[in-house]
Amino acid sequence: MAHKINNSGGTYFARPRPSNKGTADMPFDASSRLNCPSIGEKVAKLSEFIAGDLETRAMGGLQTASCFLVIARSPRSPVAQALRAHATTLAAAGVTVRAIFSEIEPIHAADMAAPFALPGECRAIRDTRLLAAHEQLVLSPGRTWIGDSMRREPSKRDTYERFTVNSAETSATAVRSFEQLWRAAVPVQTMPSLPAALASQLPGLAGSPLARPEYPRRQ
Secondary structure (H helix, E strand, C coil): CCCCCCCCCCCCCCCCCCCCCCCCCCCCHHHHHCCCCCCCHHHHHHHHHHHHHHHHHHHHCCCCCCCCEEEEECCCCCHHHHHHHHHHHHHCCCCEEEEEEECCCCCCCCHHHHCCCCCCCCEECCHHHHHHHHHEEEEEECCCEEECCCCCCCCCCCCCCEEEEECHHHHHHHHHHHHHHHHHCCEEEEEECCCCHHHHHHHCCCCCCCCECCCCCCC
16 A cells, blocks of 8 residues: 655554544555565655655755654664665755664674764664664654654564654654663764785675674773
């Protein structure tokens, strides 16, 4: 079942949820599982959503802080891929990204490239109790995407997905959720590249530093 974005402020759901003001429900039925969107389709949909925000900024129609907030299962999640696709435009617009991931290693360095900045703007969740949190992307006070739980396999169909383009309440709630997870997460730093002698024996890892969380030191 296709997801739609309503620029008038309405919202469409992938399955029934408690009704909220300014939203519309789209029934979720078993037959829709047969039309599971591919990873590429998910990336394209999210990329279009991000592009809409950037276009509004370019036209001077959005005066707000230039920082996107993202919670994702990993740097390879569709929402993270969509952000990387806009890395050049984000840099030109002066937009930074703060990111929280639940799976961070092993990860190739390319997955942690711009617009993700290490170590200050990326953190990793190490408390498995927090994996029930949903993936989300906050672009501005009103434009927000909320996806499925981080426990869900990326290859499976999302049973919940919500796009809002004119809901300050949804964005404010998402920001609070982000800041709570941010405080509970740990900074991510990159490991040094493999020594040449070892890299020659493991060509698949050559030139691909891994990312790892920086655990708090015991006092």
